[in-house]
Amino acid sequence: MKSRPLNYLFYATLLDSFQDYLSSDKIYSEYWGFSENPPATEEEFHEKKRLDLIDKINRVPFDSEKADRGTAFNEIVDCMILNRASEKMNISSNREAGTVTAVYNSRTFVFPISICREFSGYYKGAIPQVYAEAILPTRYGDVKLYGYLDELMPMSIHDIKTTGKYSAGKFKNHWQHLVYPYCLQSGGSDISDFEYNILLINERVSGNTCETFTEHYAYVPERDVPKLTEHVECLIEFIEIHRDVITDLKIFNKHEK
Numbered sequence: 001m002k003s004r005p006l007n008y009l010f011y012a013t014l015l016d017s018f019q020d021y022l023s024s025d026k027i028y029s030e031y032w033g034f035s036e037n038p039p040a041t042e043e044e045f046h047e048k049k050r051l052d053l054i055d056k057i058n059r060v061p062f063d064s065e066k067a068d069r070g071t072a073f074n075e076i077v078d079c080m081i082l083n084r085a086s087e088k089m090n091i092s093s094n095r096e097a098g099t100v101t102a103v104y105n106s107r108t109f110v111f112p113i114s115i116c117r118e119f120s121g122y123y124k125g126a127i128p129q130v131y132a133e134a135i136l137p138t139r140y141g142d143v144k145l146y147g148y149l150d151e152l153m154p155m156s157i158h159d160i161k162t163t164g165k166y167s168a169g170k171f172k173n174h175w176q177h178l179v180y181p182y183c184l185q186s187g188g189s190d191i192s193d194f195e196y197n198i199l200l201i202n203e204r205v206s207g208n209t210c211e212t213f214t215e216h217y218a219y220v221p222e223r224d225v226p227k228l229t230e231h232v233e234c235l236i237e238f239i240e241i242h243r244d245v246i247t248d249l250k251i252f253n254k255h256e257k
Contacts, residue, residue: 004142006135006253008236012147015175017056018235023173024049057239058248065107070162072102072109073116073199074150077160078128080120081151115199115210122197123158126151134186138229140236144253145179156193157181166200171215178228181219192219 020027024046032038032045040048055062072089079086089104093113100116102109133146151158157180161171171177177194184191198213239246246252 004137006144007141008143008239009251009253010143010145010232010235012145012176012179014056015179015231015235017053018231018238019173019175021049021053021238022234053238054242054245057242057246057251059250063105066162066164068105068107069109069201070160072104072107073111073162074160075104076100076102076111076116077119077123077151080116081123081126081128110208112210115212118212119160119197119199123151123153126153126158128152132180132183132187134183136182136229136232138233138236140233143232143236145183145232147176147179147183149180155191156195157184157191158195158197161196161198162201163198164201164203166198166211166213168213169215170198171196172217175228175231177217178219178224182221182225182228185219185221193217194219 025042027049028038028042028045032040075086075088076091079091085091086102089102091100091102093100095113098113100111100113102111128151130149130152131146132149133144136143136145149157150160157177159176159180163170174196177196181192181194194217196215196217198215200211200213202209202211239251
């Protein structure tokens with residue numbers, strides 16, 4: 001039987017970036033809907049999200065302290081789970097102060113050692129940074145979905161989030177809790193439970209305070225695969241409309257000559 005062409009390669013968090021673009025009006029309303037002096041109009045914010053998404057597709061390098069903070073915390077947790085030193089950054093602990101410090105991209109991040117132990121203890125026996133991929137058939141051809149799971153437990157998938165602002169259900173419109181179970185089940189692993197394990201860092205003048213939250217989602221193929229397929233097809237339509245400004249050909253399963 002003739003195989004279908006593999007037309008697109010989408011990593012999991014790209015679907016989240018596309019969702020941010022689609023939800024730009026809601027995001028704008030949440031942050032600046034009642035502001036008398038917003039930094040941009042709703043139309044300008046929507047355009048910025050469009051350009052940000054194109055940059056994400058083109059893998060334009062960007063500098064983000066928040067992203068680096070999340071990477072640093074993930075690495076600390078992984079090192080504690082595996083009882084190893086980091087090859088990515090300099091990590092040290094101060095037992096007297098009760099802190100763990102990570103230096104990454106010339107930035108220094110300090111976390112309470114109790115929080116680091118809470119996360120690493122929760123993931124006891126987990127396999128960190130597990131690569132997963134699967135083919136999703138669409139009306140535009142086959143799409144490879146892929147990405148790295150933060151922590152894989154025997155019966156559940158976990159994604160670590162760090163944030164400075166949190167409300168219940170913050171990540172319900174993200175797509176990792178559909179993509180990763182789909183990938184694993186396509187490969188024969190019957191895992192349907194997914195958790196976002198969230199570290200809220202409240203930045204205050206007197207110092208940071210931390211809280212932890214969990215969002216649990218159960219993957220149901222009959223319900224979730226059609227949703228995932230529709231979202232992927234909408235992203236394909238966006239990409240094709242903007243094909244003339246897309247410079248990273250990997251997304252089309254091609255390589256630059």
